[in-house]
Amino acid sequence: MKRLLLSLAFLGFAAPAVAHEVLHEVQRGRAVAVHAWFPDGESLAYVQAEVFSPADEKIPYWKGRTDRNGWLAFVPDVPGKWHVRIVDSTGHGLDTTVDVAPPGAGDGASGGGIPGVAPLAFVLRPVVGVALIAAIFAFLYFRGRRRPS
Amino acid sequence: MHVPDGFLAPTITLPAWCAAAPLWYWAVRRNFGTSSTESLPVVGSLTALAFVVQSIMIPIPGGTSAHLTGVAILAILYNPGVAFVCESLVLLLQALFFGAGGFTVLGVNALAMGLLGPGAAWLCYRALRRLSERGAAFLGAYAGMQVATLAVSLVLGLQHRLSPAYMPVPFSVTATAMMVPSLTVLGIVEGLYTVMTLSLLRKVKLVGPR
Numbered sequence: 001m002k003r004l005l006l007s008l009a010f011l012g013f014a015a016p017a018v019a020h021e022v023l024h025e026v027q028r029g030r031a032v033a034v035h036a037w038f039p040d041g042e043s044l045a046y047v048q049a050e051v052f053s054p055a056d057e058k059i060p061y062w063k064g065r066t067d068r069n070g071w072l073a074f075v076p077d078v079p080g081k082w083h084v085r086i087v088d089s090t091g092h093g094l095d096t097t098v099d100v101a102p103p104g105a106g107d108g109a110s111g112g113g114i115p116g117v118a119p120l121a122f123v124l125r126p127v128v129g130v131a132l133i134a135a136i137f138a139f140l141y142f143r144g145r146r147r148p149s
Numbered sequence: 150m151h152v153p154d155g156f157l158a159p160t161i162t163l164p165a166w167c168a169a170a171p172l173w174y175w176a177v178r179r180n181f182g183t184s185s186t187e188s189l190p191v192v193g194s195l196t197a198l199a200f201v202v203q204s205i206m207i208p209i210p211g212g213t214s215a216h217l218t219g220v221a222i223l224a225i226l227y228n229p230g231v232a233f234v235c236e237s238l239v240l241l242l243q244a245l246f247f248g249a250g251g252f253t254v255l256g257v258n259a260l261a262m263g264l265l266g267p268g269a270a271w272l273c274y275r276a277l278r279r280l281s282e283r284g285a286a287f288l289g290a291y292a293g294m295q296v297a298t299l300a301v302s303l304v305l306g307l308q309h310r311l312s313p314a315y316m317p318v319p320f321s322v323t324a325t326a327m328m329v330p331s332l333t334v335l336g337i338v339e340g341l342y343t344v345m346t347l348s349l350l351r352k353v354k355l356v357g358p359r
Contacts, residue, residue, distance in 0.1 A: 038214050039249075040206040048317060058314070085155065089318050089326035090215065091305050095155025125247055129200040132242055137193025144186030 033073040036066060036086045036094045039125060043070025047088050054080030076100045151240070151258050152301060154251025157308050158315050165256030172264065173237060176230035188227070191355050195223050195346070196235040202342065203239060209330045217335060218297060221290035222343045224267035225274045226350070236263030257304055266297025283344050290343035291336040298331040299324075
């Protein structure tokens with residue numbers, strides 16, 4: 001009888017411990033991943049980031065930091081426009097929306113650039129900018145030459 | 150250094166636009182009339198060069214990048230109004246075509262990087278140029294970079310104080326992250342860039358009297 005009581009007492013202590021067990025599952029293809037990088041190809045690594053659900057624009061649905069390669073990932077629970085903010089401590093960053101399609105509708109990659117072409121953009125960007133500025137100043141110059149002061 | 154769209158609330162961006170708009174009007178009228186036509190090729194070349202140097206990211210330890218502004222030279226050679234207009238044009242093109250900075254924050258970025266920084270550079274250069282033109286240009290550009298960086302970090306800090314939802318990083322972190330690279334690297338490189346450009350322009354006699 002005494003042994004039985006002791007055994008029951010042990011089980012009584014063990015029960016709450018079982019209640020603290022953490023279960024898990026792995027699902028692939030459910031998360032939305034966002035990659036942020038500078039035009040020269042450098043990633044925004046370990047940068048503060050927040051994700052806001054279309055259901056609640058005030059309280060962050062996800063909060064954390066980008067990883068070493070400038071990625072963040074979250075698992076959306078509703079379709080719609082998700083608001084992603086990546087804020088570097090130097091004031092650089094990203095403030096964009098990510099369209100999340102309803103389940104089964106399919107969702108492709110989107111964004112403001114392709115990492116593979118970063119070196120190309122790094123070269124093209126100044127070239128295009130210089131061309132635009134040259135065109136503006138050339139216009140002002142020739143207009144000024146035609147109009148005597 | 151550019152503040153992107155979405156990091157500042159309209160309570161800051163609207164007053165900045167209101168302050169910048171009349172200054173743009175005044176600076177364009179004063180510096181880009183028909184009487185200034187002959188200086189346009191040099192001003193245009195320096196503006197294009199500023200665009201290029203702002204596209205070159207200098208890696209900063211800690212996972213971020215920074216860049217020069219390249220407009221202190223315009224303030225030193227002409228006046229802060231020219232630098233203000235040219236930097237605003239660079240920022241506008243970056244915002245419209247390349248997604249850097251932004252249209253709503255254009256007033257803030259232009260006032261900080263185009264007016265306050267070059268204004269400080271011009272004042273410093275004018276105060277010291279009798280001692281040494283190159284030294285004055287270097288110190289002017291260095292001071293201009295610090296003033297512009299401090300102005301941007303103060304605005305971000307103010308935004309954090311007003312509403313952390315827009316800028317979650319507090320001023321102490323922002324100011325440290327921005328000012329340390331600016332004081333130790335960027336200011337020196339901006340100073341060297343300004344001195345080299347000034348020397349080159351003086352050598353080929355493309356710019357007016359000293």
